[in-house]
Amino acid sequence: MLIQLTEEQKMLRDMAREFTKNEIEPRDRWMDDNGFDWDLYRKIAAAGFMGANIPEQYGGGGGGIMDTTIIAHEFAKGSASIATFMGGHWLAANLILENGTEEQRQKYMPEAVAGKIFAFGLTESSAGSDAAGIKSRAVETEDGWVLDGSKAWITNSGVADYYIILAMTDPELGTKGISAFLLDKDTEGLAVGKFEEKMGCRGSATCELAFSNIKLPKEALLGVRGKGFKMAMETLDIGRITAAAICAGISEHAMNLAKVYANERKAFGKPIKAFQGVAFRFADMYAEIKAMEFLAYDAAATKDAGKRCTLDAAAAKLFATEHAVQICIQAQQVFGGNGYSKEYDVERLIRDARGWCVMEGSTEILRMIVSGTVLA
Numbered sequence: 620m621l622i623q624l625t626e627e628q629k630m631l632r633d634m635a636r637e638f639t640k641n642e643i644e645p646r647d648r649w650m651d652d653n654g655f656d657w658d659l660y661r662k663i664a665a666a667g668f669m670g671a672n673i674p675e676q677y678g679g680g681g682g683g684i685m686d687t688t689i690i691a692h693e694f695a696k697g698s699a700s701i702a703t704f705m706g707g708h709w710l711a712a713n714l715i716l717e718n719g720t721e722e723q724r725q726k727y728m729p730e731a732v733a734g735k736i737f738a739f740g741l742t743e744s745s746a747g748s749d750a751a752g753i754k755s756r757a758v759e760t761e762d763g764w765v766l767d768g769s770k771a772w773i774t775n776s777g778v779a780d781y782y783i784i785l786a787m788t789d790p791e792l793g794t795k796g797i798s799a800f801l802l803d804k805d806t807e808g809l810a811v812g813k814f815e816e817k818m819g820c821r822g823s824a825t826c827e828l829a830f831s832n833i834k835l836p837k838e839a840l841l842g843v844r845g846k847g848f849k850m851a852m853e854t855l856d857i858g859r860i861t862a863a864a865i866c867a868g869i870s871e872h873a874m875n876l877a878k879v880y881a882n883e884r885k886a887f888g889k890p891i892k893a894f895q896g897v898a899f900r901f902a903d904m905y906a907e908i909k910a911m912e913f914l915a916y917d918a919a920a921t922k923d924a925g926k927r928c929t930l931d932a933a934a935a936k937l938f939a940t941e942h943a944v945q946i947c948i949q950a951q952q953v954f955g956g957n958g959y960s961k962e963y964d965v966e967r968l969i970r971d972a973r974g975w976c977v978m979e980g981s982t983e984i985l986r987m988i989v990s991g992t993v994l995a
Contacts, residue, residue: 622913622916622917622920624685624689627682628682628685628686628689631671631680631682631686631689631690632689632693634666635668635689635690635693635694636693636696638663638666638668638693638694639693639694639696639697639698640697642659642662642663643659643694643697643698643701644696644697644698646659646698646822647697647698647700647701647822647964647967648964648967650698650700650701650821650822651700651821651822651967652821653822654814654821654822654824655704655777655778655814655822655823655824656701656822659701660704660734660736660778661734663701663705663734664733664734665734667680667732668690668705669705669708669709669731669732669734669736670728670731670732670733671686671687671690671709672684672686672687672709672712672713672716673712673716673728673731673732674716674728677724677725677728677729677732678728678729678732678733679728679731679732683919683922683923684857684860684919684922684923685916685919685920685923687705687706687709687861688860688861688864688915688916688919689864690705691705691706691861691864691865691868692864692865692867692868692912692915693868694868695864695865695866695867695868695869695872696868696869696871696872696875697872698822699819699820699865699868699869699968699971699972700820700821700822700823700971701822701823702861702864702865702868703774703820703823703865703978704774704775704822704823704824706774706858706861706862706865707737707738707739707774707775707823708731708736708737708738708775709857709861710739710854710857710858710861711737711738711739711775711779711781711782711783712727712728712731712737713854713857714739714783714799714841714850714851714854715727715728715737715783715801715841716728717850717853717854718799718841718842718846718850719841719842720838722838723801723838723841727781727801730780730781735780735781736775736778736779736780736781737775737779737780737781737782737783738773738774738775738776738779738781738782738783739773739774739782739783739851739854740770740773740776740782740783740784740785740828741753741770741785741851742770742771742772742773743755743768743769743770743771744769744771744827747772747981748980748981748983748984750848750851750852751793751794751797751848753768753785753786753787753797754768754769754787755767755768755769755770755784755785755786755787755830756768756786756787756788756790757786757787757788757798757800757835758788759788760834762834762836762837763834763835763836763837763838763839764788764800764834764835764836764837764839764840765832765833765834765835766784766786766800766802766808766830766833766835767830767831767832767833768786768829768830769827769828769829769830770784770827770828771827771828772815772825772827773825773826773827773828774823774824774825774978775823775824776811776824776825776826776827776828777811777812777814777824777825777826778824779804780803780804781801781802781803781804782801782802782803782804782809782828783799783800783801783841784799784800784802784828784830785797785798785799785800785847785848785851786798786800786847788844788845788847789844789845792845794848794849795845795848796845797845797847797848797851798840798841798842798843798844798845798846798847799840799841799842799846799847799850799851800835800839800840800841801839801840801841802833802835802839806833806835807833807834808830808831808832808833808834809828809829809830809833810828810829810830810831811826811827811828812826812827812828812829813826813827814826815827817974818970818973818974819967819969819970819971819972819973819974820970820971820974852929855932855979855980856918856922856928856929856932856933857922857932858979858980859918859932859933859935859936859979859980859985860915860918860919860922860928860932860935860936861979862936862939862940862975862978862979863911863914863915863918863932863935863936863938863939863940864912864915864916864919864939865975866911866936866939866940866942866943866972866975867908867911867912867915867939867943869943869947869968869971869972870904870907870908870911870939870942870943870946870947870972871908872968873904873946873947873950873951873965873968873969873972874901874904874905874908874946874950876950876963876964876965876968877900877901877904877949877950877951877953877954877965878892878901880953880954880957880963881897881901881953884955891953897953900949900950900952900953903949904946904949904950907942907945907946908946910938910942911935911938911939911942911943914931914934914935914938914939915935915939917931917935918931918932918934918935929988929992930988930989930992930993933980933985933988933989933992934985934989936975936979936980936985937982937985937986937989939975940972940975940976940982941976941982943972943975944969944972944973944976946972947965947968947969947972948969950965950968951965951966951969
């Protein structure tokens with residue numbers, strides 16, 4: 620598909636790029652040491668980025684998946700943590716936008732635009748790649764639902780205002796017995812665990828959630844009973860596009876850091892960029908980054924065109940995550956021994972990139988999706 624940004628999307632890209640340079644990148648090292656940055660979050664919300672994918676009728680920017688892909692790509696050039704936070708928020712908000720009733724959209728979409736944080740809870744300690752194996756249970760009652768169970772590794776948990784939780788409503792139906800529910804952070808019976816001490820993307824909040832005899836009204840059901848798993852899989856297509864864009868941004872950040880170092884560092888009387896062994900690394904990095912960008916933006920364009928993008932999204936994430944780790948390692952190699960020091964930011968980018976080989980569908984799951992679709 621020919622990818623051509625509109626004038627509005629080019630303006631959005633430039634705005635996100637400038638915001639990243641001035642506000643996000645200077646805070647990334649602090650977030651790696653200290654966690655979620657509430658002050659930076661407030662600036663992001665005030666700038667309107669959190670509602671970029673929300674229709675104008677709800678007060679949002681009226682953009683599509685291409686718009687959030689652009690923002691995620693630019694933000695990741697300054698901080699993978701912030702891009703991860705935004706991706707989790709958009710994914711959850713989009714679930715309501717695409718599957719909620721009009722009453723639910725009218726209630727929650729203005730909240731997303733205003734900067735309230737959303738999170739999507741699918742993964743459990745015993746159900747990661749095997750999403751159909753979730754154990755959380757929602758039992759229908761005369762007044763609504765009773766929710767029990769737990770979730771693990773949920774992006775934005777602990778800072779979110781609203782959660783979308785997947786639970787079994789009809790276990791005998793397997794994946795067709797999974798439904799989605801809306802609840803807010805102050806719901807009685809919701810317990811949030813400690814923040815995970817992650818290897819990378821440490822500025823994005825990740826906690827466990829526990830549900831104990833939570834009583835929910837009937838209108839807490841999102842979409843149709845039994846359609847939760849289908850909704851989640853369709854939404855993960857969007858998450859994987861965002862992930863590919865984030866990995867492209869991380870990779871470009873790493874390459875640019877290495878570029879500065881290669882120009883400044885001298886060996887044998889000249890800048891190390893003059894040595895073919897160093898210079899050729901940049902040829903490979905640049906080509907791979909451009910391929911990542913194309914795959915991510917192409918999948919976003921396919922989704923915005925109303926076409927199914929499961930294969931394209933999975934392929935984009937598979938390529939981007941695997942190559943992002945290698946590009947960051949290549950960039951680190953340019954630094955020599957200095958690249959192993961936390962004084963230089965490139966080591967952090969390796970840690971940030973590595974997590975994306977697991978999040979939003981592991982490399983192994985993505986290979987199953989791509990190969991199974993291609994060979995069908």
